[in-house]
Ligand SMILES: NC(=O)C1=CN([C@@H]2O[C@H](COP(=O)(O)OP(=O)(O)OC[C@H]3O[C@@H](n4cnc5c(N)ncnc54)[C@H](O)[C@@H]3O)[C@@H](O)[C@H]2O)C=CC1
């Protein structure tokens with residue numbers, strides 16, 4: 001028994017060591033591609049490309065009916081570009097995203113100036129709005145689709161220097177743009193947002209904005225003001241939006257979110273005094289905010305992600321790719337545990 005435990009332990013150690021070695025070489029390779037224009041141009045020759053048409057990613061339906069992000073090899077992409085009347089050197093306009101599990105470099109390319117249906121036909125895929133694509137893609141592909149779009153959007157909206165008005169020039173990987181006139185270097189930006197699931201011990205507080213899909217409630221959220229800490233934003237946003245004072249802040253995780261223009265979501269849990277739960281909603285920000293019971297939450301979590309073509313149910317929560325879902329899931333797990341401890345389940 002002890003020996004098999006040792007064997008298991010040693011195997012895992014070897015595996016984790018080799019994995020970490022692979023991870024280090026992968027990130028160092030990517031760092032070189034980010035900084036070295038020549039190395040990045042070379043990598044473009046054996047790249048994998050995600051295409052976007054006016055920021056909508058290209059998806060493909062597999063033979064078993066699952067949608068996936070379409071990834072094209074350099075030679076296939078060059079061939080397709082020539083077929084739709086574009087010079088094959090257009091691949092050099094791509095931006096570096098990362099690399100695949102096999103260590104192959106990945107790029108995103110905006111093809112919005114080219115004929116959409118001709119491209120869809122040549123690529124055997126379709127360009128889908130990112131908000132819809134999120135519902136169609138398997139979990140791990142959503143963040144990649146989001147990152148590709150965010151990087152393209154940032155470059156499209158940062159073509160000029162805000163100090164001189166002169167054009168900014170990208171490096172080959174797209175990790176920055178520089179104004180040769182002022183010397184200012186611009187790096188892709190995310191706006192920090194705090195998202196918090198507030199609990200009174202037995203219920204959690206969810207809210208909805210008028211712009212949310214019908215029936216969807218989410219955790220409270222808000223952009224950080226200049227100079228604020230996560231804790232300060234969290235206290236302020238909860239006070240502004242629902243008129244409550246929170247305590248016991250616990251960090252849960254983070255997520256890049258491509259909407260509205262690349263947010264960096266910092267997710268936390270917090271509690272309120274169970275005797276002070278009366279919400280006072282800022283109607284300019286929120287349409288509604290309500291306390292939900294454990295039973296209501298577990299039922300909402302069991303529902304499959306909303307199919308945009310179906311009637312929405314009365315109450316549902318953001319789907320698993322959104323960090324709000326992670327917070328709600330964690331809260332439900334913690335409630336389940338404490339119910340078991342108190343013999344309620
Ligand atoms: N991934 C997830 O699970 C979730 C993501 N979110 C994202 O968080 C973002 C922020 O949440 P809200 O409650 O709407 O924020 P909020 O409560 O701060 O209100 C938004 C308003 O703040 C102002 N604002 C201040 N700084 C801004 C900036 N850098 N960019 C844009 N607007 C700014 C604008 O007037 C805007 O209308 C949302 O846009 C949404 O995309 C929100 C909930 C869940």
Ligand SMILES: [Mg+2]
Pocket residue numbers: 220221222241285
């Ligand atoms: Mg808000």
